Amino acid sequence: MRTIVSTWKRPGEVAIKAxxxxxxxxxxxLDAIEAGLTAAEADPTLVAIGxxxxxxxxxxxxxxxxxxxxxxxxxxxxxxLRGILPAITAARYVMERTNxxxxxxxxxxxFAISQGLTPQNxxxxxxxxxxxxxxxNPDQARQYVHAxxxxxxxxxxxxxxxxxxDFVACSSTSGMPYKMPGRVGxxxxxxxxxxxxxEAGCAGATGMGEELWKACASFRAVEFMRNGASAxxxxxEVAQIMxxxxxxxxxxxxxxxxxxxxxxxxxxxxxxTFELWVAEGDxxxxxxxxxxx
Ligand code: SD4
Numbered sequence: 001m002r003t004i005v006s007t008w009k010r011p012g013e014v015a016i017k018a019x020x021x022x023x024x025x026x027x028x029x030l031d032a033i034e035a036g037l038t039a040a041e042a043d044p045t046l047v048a049i050g051x052x053x054x055x056x057x058x059x060x061x062x063x064x065x066x067x068x069x070x071x072x073x074x075x076x077x078x079x080x081l082r083g084i085l086p087a088i089t090a091a092r093y094v095m096e097r098t099n100x101x102x103x104x105x106x107x108x109x110x111f112a113i114s115q116g117l118t119p120q121n122x123x124x125x126x127x128x129x130x131x132x133x134x135x136x137n138p139d140q141a142r143q144y145v146h147a148x149x150x151x152x153x154x155x156x157x158x159x160x161x162x163x164x165x166d167f168v169a170c171s172s173t174s175g176m177p178y179k180m181p182g183r184v185g186x187x188x189x190x191x192x193x194x195x196x197x198x199e200a201g202c203a204g205a206t207g208m209g210e211e212l213w214k215a216c217a218s219f220r221a222v223e224f225m226r227n228g229a230s231a232x233x234x235x236x237e238v239a240q241i242m243x244x245x246x247x248x249x250x251x252x253x254x255x256x257x258x259x260x261x262x263x264x265x266x267x268x269x270x271x272x273t274f275e276l277w278v279a280e281g282d283x284x285x286x287x288x289x290x291x292x293x
Pocket of ligand 1: 154155156173174175176184185186187205206207208209210
């Protein structure tokens with residue numbers, strides 16, 4: 001049975017439904033996840049990833065994305081990529097078409113264009129309006145991010161997949177809202193935002209990238225599974241360590257999610273609530289998580 005998981009309520013739902021369509025049409029796990037993230041990146045109504053997501057303090061969108069295959073540890077990533085969709089496809093091309101793991105900034109863009117991806121404007125009218133608000137009152141604009149919708153916008157979709165103990169992990173993000181230009185978070189970093197190793201399982205992260213990166217959250221969760229922990233226990237363990245050692249993770253959610261070799265899934269958050277979509281075979285369900293004390 002194939003299991004696919006996807007983070008956060010609205011963008012995660014768009015992503016996982018598109019991934020299931022691709023998967024049911026016979027795509028590989030990577031094809032399915034790429035299709036899922038591509039759909040969420042392309043949807044301008046989601047204030048999440050790709051087109052219509054929240055910009056940096058220059059009003060520009062700088063996207064990060066990554067993918068990793070557990071079968072041979074191959075990985076690819078782009079960071080601070082401007083004006084290119086799908087960022088996840090650019091990351092896949094780095095993995096499949098270069099000898100490198102990551103390309104950054106203007107050179108990542110140049111590479112993506114050379115591989116056939118088309119430059120485009122990702123800043124929608126709604127995002128331009130919000131950026132105007134940010135210029136007038138940055139604090140208010142930052143609060144608005146968390147107050148305006150029934151669900152605060154989420155800037156990252158991380159997806160994991162497992163089939164017959166073969167694992168894939170991918171992530172796509174616009175990064176933290178109104179970040180410093182050039183700032184890169186955990187999502188494109190192998191070991192921080194994603195990790196996959198068929199000998200142990202796979203994991204991903206979402207939330208405050210600086211803290212997740214310092215914790216090497218995804219790698220750490222996979223190592224707990226390598227030592228026998230279930231996906232759920234591994235995620236809880238990482239969240240507990242972060243809560244103890246990294247006080248900032250008590251203020252802004254840091255989330256770890258994982259799939260193990262026993263057929264289980266898990267997730268844990270350091271604060272706030274977190275929603276994970278889980279597709280097992282044909283059944284799709286949302287699971288909500290709160291911090292464990
Ligand atoms: C980052 N981890 O760039 C991302 C942000 C995120 O939901 O996951 N937001 O720090």
